[in-house]
Amino acid sequence: MAADVRPEGLATHEDIVAIVNGTHRNPFAILGMQQAGAGFVARCFVPHAEAVTAYTLAGKKAGELARRADAGFFEGRLSIRKRQPLRYHASNAGGDWWLADPYSFGPVLGPMDDYYIAEGSHLRLFDKLGAHLINHEGVNGTHFAVWAPNAKRVSVVGDFNEWDGRRHPMRFRQDTGIWEIFLPDVGADRAYKYEVIGAGGIRLPLKADPFAFRSELRPATASVTAAALAHEWGDAVHRDFWKSADARRQPVAIYEVHAGSWQRHDDGSFLAWDELAERLIPYVIDMGFTHIEFLPISEYPYDPSWGYQTTGLYAPTARFGDPEGFARFVDGAHRAGIGVILDWVPAHFPVDEHGLIRFDGTALYEHADSRKGFHPDWNTAIYNFGRREVVSFLVNNALYWAEKYHVDGLRVDAVASMLYLDYSRKAGEWLPNEKGGRENLEAVAFLQKMNKELYGHHPGVMTIAEESTSWPKVSQPVHEGGLGFGFKWNMGFMHDTLAYFAREPVHRKHHHDELTFGLMYAFSENFVLPLSHDEVVHGKGSLIAKMAGDDWQKFATLRAYYAFMWGYPGKKLLFMGQEFAQRREWSEDRTLDWNMLDHAPHRGVRDVVRDLNTLYRSRPALHARDCEPEGFSWLIVDDRQNSVFAWLRMAPAANSIAVICNFTPVPREDYRVPLPHTGRWQEIINTDAADYGGSGEGNGGFVEACEENGKAVATMLLPPLATIMLEFVA
Known part of the structure; x- marks a missing residue:
């Protein structure tokens, strides 16, 4: 590179050409206030200007700058003798304007940031990278920082500089590969991206900020500057409770929600966060759920991806308003005693040009080899979990949602696809690990680190794995060799029970084991029982449509299925619309069919779910030992001929509850059920009750268990x- 300054203090022709063309590797050595002998010169690149005068921030004139190139390069000696930020007064035939000089300001990041970032141990990256509105050296503006170690040049572009990448090339921090710049006078609500000249010298498509805290509404894809959240939280009671609680022994009944289709305005437009809060939170309270789980709400470009193809992990999607709106929603839910869980997607990322793919012209966030870096199921890239900067990016994101937005948990999507190198791949399409196996050891280490850091810094938060294989110890602590999740979705329960209830009742006796087998492993993990969105899309139909029989039988079976599930050990999850037996398959582009509640059978299903949640929350026997075998005991396990099942749920210092199921349309009169105690047993729910739309058969509200041959037995009617x-x- 040519020398930065000639002896007389003038920039070289080569430097001027490089600045004007946007190819200079170190613009901070040329632009701004520079030493020139015993004094200083100022240099700036101001396209369209015909004259420029330098001033101090206090308004003192510091010197006239001469134009060295028609394209807008100016320089001149200064009368001031102390290095300081400058402002310029520029003019042309059309008028005049003021601008501050970014290149006269020092760096914002410091050596300790470099150290921890390079080490991969920085746990507050979201306070350092991205766009932050700050006061720097007495001037308000925005500090931008982005990781692109192999780029030849990175510039901030936006509506504040005509999207011209020559105007604001950034300072390169060699030790970390981070580029940074402070742009004075750039405030909130300004659209921006990064213009990257890649490792090969090719200008890449403009990139959104990986750490953007706010984004434009699709189809626009720019990041947006935003002030730090100023929300005053009022959820201390809620958060303090969960910090001291053992979530395994608390009632957890999750209402899974796609925010864009739960309800909409009459014209089909989305509800904003405040409108969702006004409608959804009271509804969830009324229905008795303990948590709302949102399908991903971080920014994503394509509506039919439901948020699982995220391009902005740090930005709540603009579809529902600004980030403060989401903060208000979470706070409102917490004040009402409702937790908020987010679906979180570290398993893959889309290949949209403005996203992370080949961010600096190289495989930066992803693997270069498609056998590790490309996901065949979703046509997406896969994070390089072996790179400490990528792991740090993702771990920090988990911490970010817990700290900044107070979320109560993360449900981690597609964990199985992360754990296995040969996931959805044929022989020859994957690379074994260093030991020759199929396990993705780097992904395992990432998940363990994420869980350790999240639970270590936010003990009231839970993590839930969607893991569909028999990988051991998913929900056991890392120090015991586990992945460290709090809970795991019980996919086996979901598959087996749906298969069973889709069968005609006459055939169920041949498939009795589909309901009993799950208890062989029910306590091997801390399970959540999921009837999720995945079961009611892509031609699978709604839950009511899956049930066998005529319409009466479908509704009766669904009510019985829900009570079976709420009585079964494990936390509960139900996708929106299934609580009132929506008939149509779910679609993200329309609201739920709320008109179904005009019909009694649908109201009956809703009332069953509401009453089950009330029982589940109020009866420790139904929740306090969800994850421990001491809370479960079979009463009737082998009556396959009648398709009857019965078991006992128990908890210390709590009344036991017997759950008894008859999955045929034949009433079982004088049916004998062994119970642990003689005496009166109150019927606390009967899904065949007339109020729910059933036939109204039952036992008059209670049964009496009598002693027979030294054992307690109750003779009853099974509806x-x-x-x-x-x-x-x-």
Whole structure:
């Protein structure tokens, strides 16, 4: 590179050409206030200007600058003798304007940032990278910082500089590969991207900020500057409770929601966060759920991806308003005692040009080899979990949602696809690990680190793995060799029970094991029982449509299924619309069919779910030992001929509850059920009750268990296609 300054203090022709063309590798050595002998010169690149005068921030004139190139390069000696930020007064035939000089300001990041970032141990990257509105050296503006170690040049472009990458090339920090610049006078609500000249010298498509805290509304893809969240939180009671609670022993009943289609305005437009809060939070309270789980709400470009193809992990999507709106939603839910869980997607990322793909012209966030860096199922890239900067990016993101938005948990999507190198790949399409195996050891280490850091810094937060294989110890602590998740989705429960209830009742006796087998492993993990969005899309139909039989039987079976599930050990999750038996398959482009509640059978299903949640939350026997075998005992396990099942749920210092299911349309009169105690057992729910739309058969509200041959036995009526629960009272 040519010398930065000639002896007389003038920039070289080569430097001027490089600045004007946007190819200079070190613009901070040329532009701004530079030493020239015993004094200083100022240099700036101001396209369209015909004259420029330098001033101090205090308004003192510091010198006239001469134009060295028609394209807008100016320089001149200064009368001031102390290095300081400058402002310029520029003019042309059309008028005049003021601008501050970014290149007269010092760096914002410091050596300790470099050290921890390079080490991969920085746990507050979201306070350092991205766009932050700050006061720097007495001037308000925005500090931009982005990781692109192999780029030849990175510039901030936006509506504040005509999207011209020559105007604001950034300072390169060699030790970390981070580029940074402070742009004075750039405030909130300004669209921006990064213009990157890649490792090969090719200008890449403009890139959104990986750490953007706000984004434009699709189809626009720029990042947007935003002030730090100023929300005053009022959720201390909620958060303090969960910090001291053992989530395994608390009732957790999750209402899974796609924010864009739960409800909409009459014209089909989305509800904003405040409108969702006004409608959704009271509804969830009324229905008795403990948590709302949102399908991904971080920024994503394509509506039919439901948010799982995210391009902005740090930005709540603009579809529902600004970030403060989401903060208000979470706070409002917490004040009402409702937790908020987010679906989180570290398993893959889309290949949209403005996203992370080949961010600096190289495989930066992803693997260069497609056998590790490309996902065949979704046509997406895969994070390089072996790169400490990528792991740091993702771990920091998990911490970010917990700290900045107070979320109560992360449900981690597609964990199985992360754990196996041969996931959805044929022989020859994947690379074994260093030991020759199929396990993705780098992904394992990442998940363990994420869970350790999240639980270590935010003990009230839970993590939930969607993991569909038999990978051991998913929900056991890292120090015991586990992945460190709090819970794991029980995919086996979901598959087996749906298969069972899709069968005609006459055939169920041949598939009795589909309901009993799950108890062989029910306590091997801390399970969540999921009836999720995945089961009601892509031609699978709604849950009510999956049930066998005529319409009456479908509704009866679904009510019985829900009570079976709420009585089964494990936390609960139900996707929106299934609580009132929506008939149509879910679609992201329309609201739920709320008109179904005009019909009694649908209201009956809703009322069953509401009552089950009330029982589940109020009866420790149904939740306090969800994850421990001491909370479960079979009463009837082998009556396949009648398709009857019965078991006991228990908890210390709590009345036991018997769950009894008859999954045929035939009432079972004088049916004998062994119980642990003689005495009165109150019927606390009967899904065949007339109020729910059932036939109204039952036991008059209670049964009496009598001693027979030294054992307690109750003789009762088992209603058709129904589940009843009996609670020991005396």
